[in-house]
Amino acid sequence: MPDTLALRGAVCPSVGHGLERRALCETSRMSEVGRRYLQELIIAELAVSPGFDPAQEVESRVGFLVDQLTSSGARGYVLGISGGVDSSTAGRLCQLAVERVRAQGGDARFVAMRLPYGVQQDEADAQRALAFIQPDEVLTVDVKPASDAMRDSVLASGESFGERADFLHGNIKARQRMIAQYAVAGARGALVVGTDHAAEAVMGFFTKYGDGACDLTPLTGLTKRRVRALATELGADPGIVHKVPTADLETDTPGLPDEQAFGITYEDIDEFLEGGEVSAHAYEVIVSWHRRTVHKRAVPIAFAPGGGHAEPALV
Incomplete structure (x- = not known):
């Protein structure tokens, strides 16, 4: 029994x-x-947490990022910017943190990375996000050649992806993006920042060792609407704050909204997580x-x- x-x-x-x-x-x-x-x-x-104050959260999370640089001896942060509210918010927090480190006499820079697969259809959104973040530096790496080469090499070995081909190729894209970020971070003596938060974590909505791989996550514990509240507090325009969330990894379903993949809304998820x-x-x-x-x-x-x-x- x-x-x-x-x-x-x-x-x-x-x-x-x-x-x-x-x-x-x-x-x-x-x-x-x-x-x-x-x-x-x-x-x-x-x-x-049961309570939430946007201004206080901004200060505590910037402080967290400053402390991590100070304690680790790292010389900055690296983060991929998609144009969505998560990376926009995390990116702005990173920029504020490195500016504070420099104001205190330290040496730190924030590198925002654009990591398109070929041509990103919503590139204008990504550029709007960069204008909001105002990063010290922007690097662009096209992950298409590496992603396609890895897929083709695996298939050439005799492996077959079958009906999961598009999904598995999407995971390869996500992991190639993280490879690029860690390559830059290694060259700069920097740390890689992730954008995971509670609303994505509860659903496991990230690629293992892809966007789920990073050195630290300043948005931990936040629901989606709280991330949006932080973005608003930081001065992001409504187009960034309310951009429809999408992983945009699969070629057959480009721009598929997260909520469509879930079958429920972020409002449902946030309400659950806020009790x-x-x-x-x-x-x-x-x-x-x-x-x-x-x-x-x-x-x-x-x-x-x-x-x-x-x-x-x-x-």
Whole structure:
């Protein structure tokens, strides 16, 4: 008989271990108290605070970036700029941080990188973002040649991508972008900044070792609407703040909105993460994505001396 796990009134069967474990079972079978408790666990895991003051958040996150440069001895930051609100906000925070370091007598620069795959259809949005960020330097690297060459080399080995070809090629693009950023960061003695925040993290909506690979994430704990609030506080124009979020990795579905991929809205995700009530459908979708993508938020599973392995937590 399987073990059971009680979640404040919700008792669910547990099967297997690690990623196979279904201790939380189908949320439709959980009590309301259990569903609320699971929501609270996810909120705590992703460090979403109950209160939010945009001006205070800007100051604390710029301070965080300054402290990281001071403590690490790094000479600046590198970040890829897509034109969306996430990279625009993180980029402006980075620029403010390096300016503060220089004002204190230090030496730091921010390099904003444009990383198009060939010609980016919304290049005007990216240029608008750069005008807002006002980075010390802009570098452009076309990731198309490297991305296509890697895909072709893998296929030439005899591997077949099948129906997942476009999706897998999209992941290659994301990882080539991070390779470029780390190459520049290595040459400059700088750190690579990521744009992950709570609303993307809960859904696992990033490429593992692609845009999910970085040295630090100044937007951690923020919901999407809070990222937008920070962008507004920093002076971004409405076109940047309200640009439709899209990963834009797949050739067959260019510019596919994140919300279309999710099947729910960022408003649903934000409400869940800020402790509010959401529809049963939205709850199921969020919890399901969170479970399926646990491996993306965990460090690599390591061998444990004495046998077995360390298991990533479900929540």
